[in-house]
Amino acid sequence: MSHITETLNQRGNRYGEFNRHAEITQNIKKAMQDSPNWATLKPWHREGLEMIAHKIGRILNGDPNYDDSWHDIAGYAQLVEQIVRPPAPPVPPAVPMQNPMRGAL
Known part of the structure; x- marks a missing residue:
């Protein structure tokens, strides 16, 4: 058995028949493409x-x-979120505090 055939068999066992997966996925994509936005x-x-x-x-x-x-779904959502999320405002550098007790006796 070739390496590609072995890989396809493994994927088929995990994800089901490719032609059925394609039909389901294309229907989902069609619904998205037909949406107003x-x-x-x-x-x-x-x-x-x-x-x-x-x-x-x-x-x-x-x-x-x-x-x-x-996990992959979450990853793709996070990739888009990283693009659309406005950048956080810069944090000003910390100013060292003066010790009011220094030099006092």
């Missing part, structure tokens, strides 16, 4: 959503308890 989204919004849709398709078609699929 799709045309206004930036490429990173769309790609994040499409990658999450891909992972959801794997969960719905394959092993829903495979933690890596859930």
Whole structure:
């Protein structure tokens, strides 16, 4: 058995049949593309959503308890969040406090 065949068999056991996964995932993506905001989204919004849709398709078609699929969803959401989150305001440098007791007797 070739390395590619072995990999495909492993993926099929984990994620289900590819053609069914493709159908599920494409239906999710179609619903997203038909939504009112799709045309206004930036490429990173769309790609994040499409990658999450891909992972959801794997969960719905394959092993829903495979933690890596859930981890990947969180990862793609975090990547988009890092882009859309406004940067935190700079923190001013700490000013050393004067010791009021210094030199007092």
